[in-house]
Amino acid sequence: MIKTTTSKVRLLAAIASLAMLGAVISTLHAEDAPAAAPASTPIAFTNAPVAAQNAFLLAAVTNGDPTPTNIAPVAIAGHNAWMMVSSLLVLMMTLPGLALFYGGLVRSKNVLSILAMCFGITAMVSIIWWAVGYSLVFGANFASPFLGGTENFFFKGVTSDPNTSYAYWVSQNIFAIFQLTFAIITPALIFGATAERLKFSALMAFVFCWMFIVYFPLAHMVWGSTGFMNGVWNAAAKIPAIDFAGGTVVHMSSGWSALILCLILGKRVEHSHAPHNLVMTFIGTALLWVGWYGFNAGSAVAADGVAANAFLTTTLATAVGAFTWPAIEWIFRGKPTVLGFCSGAVAGLVVITPACGFVNSTGAVIIGVLAGVIPYLACTILKHIFKYDDTLDTFGIHGVGGTVGALITGVLVDPAVNANLGGAPAVANGLAKAITDHSLVVAQAKAAGLTIVLAVVGTVAIAFVVKLLIGLRPAVEAEHQGLDITDHGEEAYNN
Amino acid sequence: MKKIEAIIKPFKLEEVKDALSELGIEGMTVTEVKGFGRQKGHTEIYRGSEYTVDFLPKIKLEIVVADGAVEGAVAAIVKTAKTGKIGDGKVFILPVESAVRIRTDETGDKAV
Numbered sequence: 243m244i245k246t247t248t249s250k251v252r253l254l255a256a257i258a259s260l261a262m263l264g265a266v267i268s269t270l271h272a273e274d275a276p277a278a279a280p281a282s283t284p285i286a287f288t289n290a291p292v293a294a295q296n297a298f299l300l301a302a303v304t305n306g307d308p309t310p311t312n313i314a315p316v317a318i319a320g321h322n323a324w325m326m327v328s329s330l331l332v333l334m335m336t337l338p339g340l341a342l343f344y345g346g347l348v349r350s351k352n353v354l355s356i357l358a359m360c361f362g363i364t365a366m367v368s369i370i371w372w373a374v375g376y377s378l379v380f381g382a383n384f385a386s387p388f389l390g391g392t393e394n395f396f397f398k399g400v401t402s403d404p405n406t407s408y409a410y411w412v413s414q415n416i417f418a419i420f421q422l423t424f425a426i427i428t429p430a431l432i433f434g435a436t437a438e439r440l441k442f443s444a445l446m447a448f449v450f451c452w453m454f455i456v457y458f459p460l461a462h463m464v465w466g467s468t469g470f471m472n473g474v475w476n477a478a479a480k481i482p483a484i485d486f487a488g489g490t491v492v493h494m495s496s497g498w499s500a501l502i503l504c505l506i507l508g509k510r511v512e513h514s515h516a517p518h519n520l521v522m523t524f525i526g527t528a529l530l531w532v533g534w535y536g537f538n539a540g541s542a543v544a545a546d547g548v549a550a551n552a553f554l555t556t557t558l559a560t561a562v563g564a565f566t567w568p569a570i571e572w573i574f575r576g577k578p579t580v581l582g583f584c585s586g587a588v589a590g591l592v593v594i595t596p597a598c599g600f601v602n603s604t605g606a607v608i609i610g611v612l613a614g615v616i617p618y619l620a621c622t623i624l625k626h627i628f629k630y631d632d633t634l635d636t637f638g639i640h641g642v643g644g645t646v647g648a649l650i651t652g653v654l655v656d657p658a659v660n661a662n663l664g665g666a667p668a669v670a671n672g673l674a675k676a677i678t679d680h681s682l683v684v685a686q687a688k689a690a691g692l693t694i695v696l697a698v699v700g701t702v703a704i705a706f707v708v709k710l711l712i713g714l715r716p717a718v719e720a721e722h723q724g725l726d727i728t729d730h731g732e733e734a735y736n737n
Numbered sequence: 738m739k740k741i742e743a744i745i746k747p748f749k750l751e752e753v754k755d756a757l758s759e760l761g762i763e764g765m766t767v768t769e770v771k772g773f774g775r776q777k778g779h780t781e782i783y784r785g786s787e788y789t790v791d792f793l794p795k796i797k798l799e800i801v802v803a804d805g806a807v808e809g810a811v812a813a814i815v816k817t818a819k820t821g822k823i824g825d826g827k828v829f830i831l832p833v834e835s836a837v838r839i840r841t842d843e844t845g846d847k848a849v
Contacts, residue, residue: 513751
């Protein structure tokens with residue numbers, strides 16, 4: 243008991259000291275902020291010539307670049323509205339989508355531990371994101387390909403005006419919250435693999451470290467304006483790869499970390515663990531599918547044609563995945579299962595994620611088939627050959643599916659659906675040429691490889707430290723009794 | 738013919754079932770029950786209000802066997818259900834007058 247209390251105090255102390263450090267750094271930077279004035283002062287809309295006004299309005303409704311008009315961009319109702327809805331949808335994917343999806347799959351004595359995990363991560367990551375996370379991913383003053391900057395610590399400067407490095411027409415505060423919802427669901431995915439046998443204290447400590455060591459650097463590398471692997475927007479990207487909504491950042495990072503963490507933890511002590519409520523899992527899956535429109539179409543960061551294409555491809559890939567997985571079950575195992583429909587749908591969503599804004603409808607259908615087949619094989623054959631206890635198949639679906647998605651995006655990419663693939667940065671860093679040469683898959687493989695290395699090495703290091711300080715697994719007796727009572731002092735079902 | 742009623746810890750059910758199957762015992766009836774003996778319950782807290790949970794989840798396993806098989810079955814249950822900690826449960830042995838297999842009308846030892 244004393245040991246747990248000490249570790250909790252340590253965790254709180256770590257958060258507090260980090261917050262203070264951030265406060266100091268952001269004060270330091272407050273002094274040199276005015277020096278960074280724009281080169282040419284934008285003119286007010288009302289003072290601009292009519293031709294410039296018309297060009298500006300056209301750019302606003304089509305999510306175009308207003309720079310030539312020399313009128314400062316503002317948040318536009320339509321784009322902002324869609325991004326607010328998208329943020330809600332992605333938050334709904336974690337609370338309650340993922341919580342119900344995972345919660346139904348564990349035994350009744352552990353369902354609350356899943357809900358607590360989802361809620362705990364949502365709350366803690368929101369605080370980290372406000373303090374330093376957003377800035378470390380989307381800031382710029384490090385001028386680094388690997389991490390953002392310090393200028394937006396504590397949401398400094400994150401106002402209703404757009405951050406034009408990322409979106410001309412969306413308020414930066416909404417952009418920051420939209421990206422927060424991604425930072426929330428990513429670590430939450432990991433703990434499907436470790437369900438029923440990881441202490442809550444260890445889980446929270448792991449997430450805290452993982453955000454800094456894996457998520458923030460990776461998200462900046464892929465989506466940051468100076469990112470190492472940001473092929474679409476960074477003219478200086480060393481690996482000009484593409485990842486529309488987070489195949490590498492979200493699914494590969496969480497999936498591969500999940501594999502490593504479940505190997506380090508070892509198997510559960512009990513051998514019989516049927517899902518306790520598949521109705522709950524069904525509801526969770528349905529919420530994930532609906533929420534994923536915010537995740538994928540929202541990643542256009544505008545209500546534009548690219549978002550519309552992502553909306554379409556997401557629908558097709560998911561439906562085809564949800565058809566293929568149970569069809570394979572029916573053919574080879576005799577019956578199509580509800581869990582098979584759910585797994586196929588989630589696999590389809592995972593594999594289309596990096597591709598949704600870059601492929602056409604045919605590409606989406608091919609992706610749906612692959613999503614129904616390859617993760618299915620990973621969950622039913624690979625897992626039994628290597629005998630790792632990936633409780634809820636996080637690696638099988640997110641790790642394997644994310645990797646398939648990252649690679650196949652390089653093959654099925656269609657520049658006709660997304661003009662940004664031929665934009666100035668893409669031409670400068672070689673992305674546009676790689677697409678016409680059909681060699682993009684090489685950059686995609688490099689990006690996937692780097693993601694795996696970062697996730698694996700980061701997870702090993704963090705798990706080692708957390709094991710040393712807090713310990714990872716509950717006592718055998720506690721694991722038998724269930725984490726709901728031993729970690730949270732509650733039971734889900736009191737009749 | 739005797740009926741054996743065993744109250745055991747839920748997570749021991751698989752092991753006990755396997756041990757009984759090895760002895761050739763082909764059927765059993767299992768119920769999820771709640772109760773307590775010497776094992777204390779635990780407290781749960783909901784919005785600050787503390788509740789003591791006295792009744793702990795257990796498994797009640799019922800089998801009916803011929804007289805000659807009783808000793809072996811009981812020994813197998815006791816051996817596999819034991820953790821040595823308080824709350825391992827109890828085994829009761831009761832006499833049974835008769836038994837009928839509904840499908841075949843067989844009676845007595847042949848029916849169990």
